[in-house]
Amino acid sequence: MTRWGAGYVTDVTYTTGYYRQQSPSLLSLACVLNKIAGIDALDDAPLSYLELGCGLGYSAMVQAACNPAWQVTAVDFNPAHIAAARALAREARLANVRFVEADLASLAEDPQSAAIPVADVVSLHGVWTWVTDDVRRGIVRLLRAKVRTGGIVHVSYNALPAWQSALGMQRVLVEAGRRLATRSDRQGHAGLQFVQSLLSAEAGQVKSSPFVVGLLEGLKQATAPEYLAHEYMNEGWKPCFHMDVVADLAEAKLEWVGSSQPIENFRQLTLTDAQRALLDRFDEPVMWELIKDMCLARGLRQDVFARGVRRLTNAERNDALGDITLALTRLPEHFHYEASVPAGKATMEAKFYQPIVTALGEGPRRVRDLLAMPEVVGRRDNPAELIGLLVGTDQAVPVTPRPPAADEPGMRLNRVAAKRLATTETPISAVALASTRMGAALTVPAVELIVFGKVDAAAGREDLDAWAAELAPQPDEEERKRAREVLGRILEERRPVWRRWGLLDEAGTASRAG
Numbered sequence: 347m348t349r350w351g352a353g354y355v356t357d358v359t360y361t362t363g364y365y366r367q368q369s370p371s372l373l374s375l376a377c378v379l380n381k382i383a384g385i386d387a388l389d390d391a392p393l394s395y396l397e398l399g400c401g402l403g404y405s406a407m408v409q410a411a412c413n414p415a416w417q418v419t420a421v422d423f424n425p426a427h428i429a430a431a432r433a434l435a436r437e438a439r440l441a442n443v444r445f446v447e448a449d450l451a452s453l454a455e456d457p458q459s460a461a462i463p464v465a466d467v468v469s470l471h472g473v474w475t476w477v478t479d480d481v482r483r484g485i486v487r488l489l490r491a492k493v494r495t496g497g498i499v500h501v502s503y504n505a506l507p508a509w510q511s512a513l514g515m516q517r518v519l520v521e522a523g524r525r526l527a528t529r530s531d532r533q534g535h536a537g538l539q540f541v542q543s544l545l546s547a548e549a550g551q552v553k554s555s556p557f558v559v560g561l562l563e564g565l566k567q568a569t570a571p572e573y574l575a576h577e578y579m580n581e582g583w584k585p586c587f588h589m590d591v592v593a594d595l596a597e598a599k600l601e602w603v604g605s606s607q608p609i610e611n612f613r614q615l616t617l618t619d620a621q622r623a624l625l626d627r628f629d630e631p632v633m634w635e636l637i638k639d640m641c642l643a644r645g646l647r648q649d650v651f652a653r654g655v656r657r658l659t660n661a662e663r664n665d666a667l668g669d670i671t672l673a674l675t676r677l678p679e680h681f682h683y684e685a686s687v688p689a690g691k692a693t694m695e696a697k698f699y700q701p702i703v704t705a706l707g708e709g710p711r712r713v714r715d716l717l718a719m720p721e722v723v724g725r726r727d728n729p730a731e732l733i734g735l736l737v738g739t740d741q742a743v744p745v746t747p748r749p750p751a752a753d754e755p756g757m758r759l760n761r762v763a764a765k766r767l768a769t770t771e772t773p774i775s776a777v778a779l780a781s782t783r784m785g786a787a788l789t790v791p792a793v794e795l796i797v798f799g800k801v802d803a804a805a806g807r808e809d810l811d812a813w814a815a816e817l818a819p820q821p822d823e824e825e826r827k828r829a830r831e832v833l834g835r836i837l838e839e840r841r842p843v844w845r846r847w848g849l850l851d852e853a854g855t856a857s858r859a860g
């Protein structure tokens with residue numbers, strides 16, 4: 347630990363990640379679904395976006411590359427994060443993103459805050475419950491100074507009571523890790539192994555909690571030690587209740603409006619009939635959310651707040667939803683009409699959804715136009731349900747289609763990301779392909795970014811055998827065969843989507859203009 351880190355991990359950098367829940371279009375959607383006016387995030391209007399605790403800055407860069415008219419500012423106190431982010435942004439020649447090295451505990455009072463623009467949208471992903479009370483208070487003062495009237499704030503955090511049963515697990519992970527290793531990524535790894543040994547030894551406080559067992563199960567899959575360090579090893583780590591976050595952010599004149607996970611804005615998709623009946627006994631959102639947090643097993647909340655809530659009538663809300671343009675993130679033949687949701691299974695009735703998915707297969711469409719198609723008109727007139735399910739299952743996203751342009755920043759960023767990030771040495775949490783043509787990003791697995799980079803660089807001269815040998819470097823025939831299958835499947839299922847999203851030109855390679 348360094349002194350300037352004030353108990354936050356600073357000796358290893360974080361993992362690279364893009365999280366769609368931070369997108370202004372999804373944050374605005376959360377507002378509108380809850381009958382609150384959103385912001386103009388789906389237009390070419392200039393928008394000021396501020397990310398606090400940006401890590402390696404990849405998410406901020408994706409937002410900037412998708413939306414050249416936006417002004418993106420991203421802050422982190424770790425100079426190693428800021429230096430890496432600036433280098434990547436420079437290489438991708440992104441002109442509308444700026445990275446600032448500053449401590450959130452004191453930035454509001456620091457003269458350099460004068461250079462931080464007032465923001466329409468602020469996002470804090472993975473920060474709030476990982477830093478100390480002092481930093482949280484500094485964040486609130488900064489939000490009070492920098493959120494525009496009518497602006498939106500996204501805050502993700504580890505929620506209580508879900509994390510309650512994991513308090514012991516985190517404490518043991520930290521204490522054991524610190525005694526068994528020195529660098530914090532090694533501490534995280536050693537601490538996790540120790541907790542796993544406790545599970546194997548049937549320690550009651552580990553095995554009796556389905557939440558902890560689920561966490562440990564998830565952490566078995568090739569978890570980057572850097573993630574473990576930043577997730578578990580910070581001195582300020584402290585999950586909290588939604589109502590306490592609401593009370594803290596009220597100091598910045600922020601009011602809670604909903605969730606940036608679209609599904610969570612629908613009670614019928616989140617809670618059972620009996621659980622919903624309990625909500626009806628109260629008329630305050632904080633009580634509804636407390637009950638919801640008692641019912642759900644999910645540990646991470648993705649809250650959306652607004653400064654100056656403007657309520658919409660049903661007609662105004664439906665009008666705003668009708669204006670949204672959607673694009674599919676997959677081919678129509680791979681669309682899933684059934685999805686697991688917290689309340690069970692959601693079925694998208696084929697009679698209504700199939701014509702919509704078919705139409706979206708031809709290209710982006712406005713929700714208003716989809717609902718006016720003769721095949722669906724009169725069957726249902728609820729744009730909220732349509733958007734909630736399509737976007738909530740990540741099978742479609744709100745987009746701003748634009749004509750092709752030379753030298754699109756999204757293509758530049760994807761090319762640099764594929765070269766610099768998609769390597770075995772770079773710990774990755776989640777990546778994306780940025781589309782300036784759609785004003786939005788496709789969330790993809792790391793292997794898809796790797797293959798995208800290869801297709802792009804090959805300029806039509808594809809050699810699947812050579813690529814399979816790179817993906818599976820050991821001379822193992824079975825491994826190579828599997829790698830070739832994965833490559834073949836990505837090319838067949840994903841390349842057409844890349845084309846539709848304007849990531850590849852007609853010849854199958856990214857435009858090299860500029």
Ligand SMILES: C[S@@+](CC[C@H](N)C(=O)[O-])C[C@H]1O[C@@H](n2cnc3c(N)ncnc32)[C@H](O)[C@@H]1O
Pocket residue numbers: 354360361362363398399400401402421422423424427448449450451470471472473476477481576577
């Ligand atoms: C868990 S990481 C999340 C990073 C990024 N938002 C993401 O989701 O990938 C938390 C980030 O907050 C930064 N951070 C922690 N304390 C800070 C402080 N006092 N001031 C500025 N940044 C801070 C860390 O350096 C780290 O990059």
